[in-house]
Structure formats: structure tokens, C-alpha cells
Amino acid sequence: MIIGKKHYWLLQVFGWGCFFLWHIFGAWSVDRMNSPEERLIITQRAAGFALLGIAMTHVLRIVILKLGVLAKKIAIQIWLFLLLTLLMSFIAGTAEFFIYKQLGLFIKAEERIFHKSLLLILLNNALAWFSYFIIWSAVYFIYHYVSAAQKAQIDTLKLKSHIKELELKTIKTHINPHFIFNALNGIRAMVDENPQRARSAITELSNILRSSINIDKSETVALSDELDIIKDYLALEQMRFEDRLQVAYEIDPQTINKPVPPMMLQMLVENAIKHGISHEVNGGLVEIKSAIEGKTLELSVENTGCLKPQQKGGGFGIRSIRERLQLMYGDHAHFEINQSEPGKVRTKLTLPASI
Incomplete structure (x- = not known):
């Protein structure tokens, strides 16, 4: 289903919620040099990051289902997962920059960098998103690969059982x-x-x-x-x-x-x-x-x-x-x-x- 089942959304919220908490931990506990204002900005950005992550990975899932990626050969699946993940990373990185810029969620040190090279910051964002999306894609791919293998094993057992039943009824039918x-x-x-x-x-x-x-x-x-x-x-x-x-x-x-x-x-x-x-x-x-x-x-x-x-x-x-x-x-x-x-x-x- 395109909308997704209940356990899919629970895993989405749990996974991106963990990334959100990790960002908060870094902003409030590890990097003590941040000012209170900067910590608030980082907290807001972390929340936006998690919401954007949920939205973009759901779009990625829809694309995967629409293209029938999971029905193709394993080698083709892997290449398509990599290409789609890379593409989605660039889109997410670009969207993140313009959303944060529009909402004023950049700290002063970052603003100085943006004036020097916009392309560099967009590539940096895309790389960061790729590191997250590749984990999501790997989990999604492995989950469906294991599920398909289990289904195939169950079908094989059913087939063997059915053939045994067929053998018992062969003289009669x-x-x-x-x-x-x-x-x-x-x-x-x-x-x-x-x-x-x-x-x-x-x-x-x-x-x-x-x-x-x-x-x-x-x-x-x-x-x-x-x-x-x-x-x-x-x-x-x-x-x-x-x-x-x-x-x-x-x-x-x-x-x-x-x-x-x-x-x-x-x-x-x-x-x-x-x-x-x-x-x-x-x-x-x-x-x-x-x-x-x-x-x-x-x-x-x-x-x-x-x-x-x-x-x-x-x-x-x-x-x-x-x-x-x-x-x-x-x-x-x-x-x-x-x-x-x-x-x-x-x-x-x-x-x-x-x-």
C-alpha cells in the first residue's frame, strides 16, 4: 500500500525520533560552546530535520513502489536503491537549505560560509542526507528481502505439503x-x-x-x-x-x-x-x-x-x-x-x- 501500514509509521517515527534526540543531545550536552539562542535554533532545526526526513523517505518509498523496484532482480534493486537514495539526498539537502533560510534557522558562523559558496553547502547537505537515507534504504531493502525469502520458503513448504496431499489422492482423482x-x-x-x-x-x-x-x-x-x-x-x-x-x-x-x-x-x-x-x-x-x-x-x-x-x-x-x-x-x-x-x-x- 502507498499510504503504509501501522507498523511502517511506527518505525518511521521511532527512527527519525532517535535522530532528533541525537541532535538535541549534541546541541545541549556535547557542544557547550553554543549560546542559548543557538541551541534553540539547533533544536528547531532538529525537529524540522526529523519531519523532513519522514516526508522524504515516504516519498522515496512511494517511488520505489511505483517503479516496482522490489519485483526486479537483486542486482538491479541495489543499483536503483542507490540511485534513488542519491537523488532524494540532493532534493532533501536543497529543500533543507531554503526552508531553514526562509525561517531564519542559521547560526552566524554558517551564514558567513554561505556567502562564500552556496554550491558547497548544498553538496554538504546532500552528503549528510545521503548518510541518513542510505541507512533507511538498507533497512527497507533488507526487510523486504528477508520477507520475500520467508514467503518463498513458506510457499515451498506449502507446495511440498500440497504435492503430498496430491499423491495421497492420485488413485482416486x-x-x-x-x-x-x-x-x-x-x-x-x-x-x-x-x-x-x-x-x-x-x-x-x-x-x-x-x-x-x-x-x-x-x-x-x-x-x-x-x-x-x-x-x-x-x-x-x-x-x-x-x-x-x-x-x-x-x-x-x-x-x-x-x-x-x-x-x-x-x-x-x-x-x-x-x-x-x-x-x-x-x-x-x-x-x-x-x-x-x-x-x-x-x-x-x-x-x-x-x-x-x-x-x-x-x-x-x-x-x-x-x-x-x-x-x-x-x-x-x-x-x-x-x-x-x-x-x-x-x-x-x-x-x-x-x-
Whole structure:
């Protein structure tokens, strides 16, 4: 938030209040050569210094947020913090001089110096402000860096926990019992009439089950590996649907080695068959596509059918996809499901093209 939260203002007042007290201590206790009038001027200046410090650092914070500095790479963040701090120091130093001059808050010794070199005093002011602002910037930078690191660690733990939950539900949701039952029945029917196809089907089923069980071994897999599982899955489903299930692939060669969350695209294909093809009397087509669009990887599954209202919110599968994307990529990944055209439903994943 631009305005700032309560603890931010408490820290602002505390920090600049300490600088104010430090100036007062120097004026009243250390430098005993100052006259009472000069001590009063220094006290007034210290109060103005603290108020100006609060105002200028708040402006600095607004600029940092507006420019999205904290979202950039660490090296760029550091350079931007230094440049903005330097710029704000010159502005504060110049503002301090003219405010104090207007209010008559200079002691005689300083006035004699100003007549000799205005530029020198402005540079001196800027240097003094830079020493304070660089401390403020360092604290602000470190606070957000540590907060971001803690958030990333928490998100990683959540992701691992979520993947564990996903593993426990995989037989029920990813590769559901009905699919296994249908696949085994299809294999049994082919044992006598087509032994070679039956052996291939057993291998395909084994590959799918192995992938679903090993889903927690890594956060991502190559798209090519995910497609291999999908092909095994669809080959088994075609035993059940026969000519009612048509499959088409439109895969960009540039996407083959891109990392994707395991079993996520497979889940979309399964939903396409479960909610689309299985409800169509004449069956239909499942199209699986991948493409690079700028800095993003787009994966989509289109199927014959109509989108039902309850599908938009989704059951465990759709919720799982949204949660995993949020934990893994934050706002850099998106999921959508819609009626792309009459008689066709599309689900699309948008992921960062490079991680």
C-alpha cells in the first residue's frame, strides 16, 4: 500500500525520533560552546530535520513502489536503491537549505560560509542526507528481502505439503478407479484376440501408475515426459471409446524440453474425456496444443462438448491446478477454462517459458 501500514509509521517515527534526540543531545550536552539562542535554533532545526526526513523517505518509498523496484532482480534493486537514495539526498539537502533560510534557522558562523559558496553547502547537505537515507534504504531493502525469502520458503513448504496431499489422492482423482477398471477390462478382452496389444496396454498402464506414484519426486518435468504419459493414457482410453475418441496434437518443437508441473496437463486431458467426450453420443475430438508466446508457455486442451456451470469452479482437480500454479509461480502463471466456441471447451495453462 502507498499510504503504509501501522507498523511502517511506527518505525518511521521511532527512527527519525532517535535522530532528533541525537541532535538535541549534541546541541545541549556535547557542544557547550553554543549560546542559548543557538541551541534553540539547533533544536528547531532538529525537529524540522526529523519531519523532513519522514516526508522524504515516504516519498522515496512511494517511488520505489511505483517503479516496482522490489519485483526486479537483486542486482538491479541495489543499483536503483542507490540511485534513488542519491537523488532524494540532493532534493532533501536543497529543500533543507531554503526552508531553514526562509525561517531564519542559521547560526552566524554558517551564514558567513554561505556567502562564500552556496554550491558547497548544498553538496554538504546532500552528503549528510545521503548518510541518513542510505541507512533507511538498507533497512527497507533488507526487510523486504528477508520477507520475500520467508514467503518463498513458506510457499515451498506449502507446495511440498500440497504435492503430498496430491499423491495421497492420485488413485482416486488423477487415475481414478473407473479408469483402471475399464483399462483392465479392455486388456482382458484383448489377451486372446490381440496378445501384442494387450502387452502394450499393460506397459502403458504401468507407466501411468508409476508417474502418478512418483509425482512428488520433482516439482517439474519436461513437457516431452508429460506428453508420453498422456499418450499412454489416451491409448488406453481409446480401447474403451474406440472410434468415438479422436486425438490431435499441435506441439511446438520449441516447447518439448520446457518444464511443466507433473500430471497437470494429463489431468486436463482426463477432465476433457470425463466431462466432454464421455457425454457425447458420437464421441468427439481432444486437441492438445503447446506454443511459446513471448516469455510464456501456453498449453491448452480442447475437447468436443459444452461447459457446465459447475465445471468453472471445478472439483478437487481444478482447485488443485489453481493452487499448485499459485504456489509454484505466483502471479506469473494462469489457468482458464471456457467455451471457446459452440460445441468446444478449452482449458489453458499459461506458464513462464523459462524458470
